[in-house]
Amino acid sequence: MDIRDYQEWVRQFDQARGWDLCPGTDTLAHVLEELGELSRCVLALEGYRTVSPGERERIRENLGEELADVVTFLVKLAYTYNLDLAQYLAANQAKCRQRFGEGSGSYSCEEYLRYKKESADALLAQYQQRFGKKE
């Protein structure tokens, strides 16, 4: 699917229903609403709450739907302000390639993961100090 075509489809879909008249602030509120739904899926998939194997697949499917909801409202924001989102995404691609190109060394995923592990280890130690070590 072409992003520019999708943006035009959303604009026409909304125009046919009068939804293109919604101000950007309302659309932004919808983006945040959908981000909340997206967050609920990610939290479940990342172990924030217990999820059965069958439920896990349903949540993963729902995650895809919520991603699409977020993107759709972002696309709506783009047409609301007469921005060609495809153009900005292409510029962003170029910016990322320049900033994080292979071998650029400006960002170390290993360093980040080491930091995350150290933080998790420290939090686990604090938890165990407070509540005792569970086997």
Ligand SMILES: [Mg+2]
């Ligand atoms: Mg949704």
